[in-house]
């Protein structure tokens with residue numbers, strides 16, 4: 568009997584890891600304002616929206632499909648649409664509105680590191696976001712030169728390690744969870760070597776605008792971190808929550824994260840007691856406690872969102888009269904040079 572020829576030996580083909588679904592959804596985000604309006608059944612010209620191509624060039628539109636699905640079809644005043652649509656009003660220079668409204672430049676303490684408040688270091692992890700919010704106080708931030716990831720983590724981690732007075736690191740951006748999970752792990756592995764760190768805080772809008780980001784890899788990374796982790800979300804309106812967001816937030820809580828929300832008080836988005844109460848109640852139903860309600864940071868291009876202080880205080884007073892205390896966020900403003908967020912107080 569003739570022995571069978573041995574099967575040919577092939578060198579193993581290295582497996583290419585599949586692209587996580589959230590990254591595909593990220594790439595599918597809408598970037599053309601007219602496409603966004605068409606999806607919502609709105610006409611850019613006839614609608615009298617004040618759409619601005621110049622504003623879209625200065626700060627491009629970006630919005631994931633899942634967030635568009637939460638906008639009201641045919642409503643040019645939809646509070647989610649208003650947060651992302653580039654408008655003529657952004658291009659009108661306004662006195663008192665600057666490129667760096669919160670003094671980030673003066674507080675730089677290393678490559679991608681900002682020191683403002685005692686005990687805390689804020690790390691500009693990346694300049695990328697899944698959504699571009701028109702009122703963003705970092706819309707003019709020089710991310711190309713100032714992100715810790717772009718420069719390699721070493722500079723930022725060394726700056727944090729060199730200051731034993733820092734016990735909390737805040738991952739910010741941009742949105743830190745726009746980084747791939749292995750890249751996040753590189754950073755936290757390096758930070759884990761810094762003995763004086765006791766807490767990690769993550770400021771992110773991704774679980775709200777692209778809940779698919781909260782995948783198994785992110786949860787495994789989160790669960791393995793050596794510090795208590797607080798995730799400060801950013802939602803401005805109750806309509807930003809849906810079942811997919813609820814499920815993502817439940818997964819984050821299951822991984823041990825404390826969930827807080829910070830919102831910005833925005834004219835035409837949430838400047839009513841009903842809208843603010845609904846935001847607190849909807850967030851709480853999803854396991855998120857309200858933390859801050861920020862007065863707008865006066866960055867160029869955002870003036871049309873501003874709510875006067877007296878109106879903000881009246882809204883806050885009425886909110887406090889309506890809701891349980893733990894559902895009432897602190898009404899604050901960031902003032903460059905202050906040792907913490909400055910509360911707005913009644914006269």
Ligand code: SF4
Nearest residue numbers: 696699700703741772
């Ligand atoms: S997600 Fe945050 S950092 Fe990004 S554009 Fe919106 S407000 Fe700015």
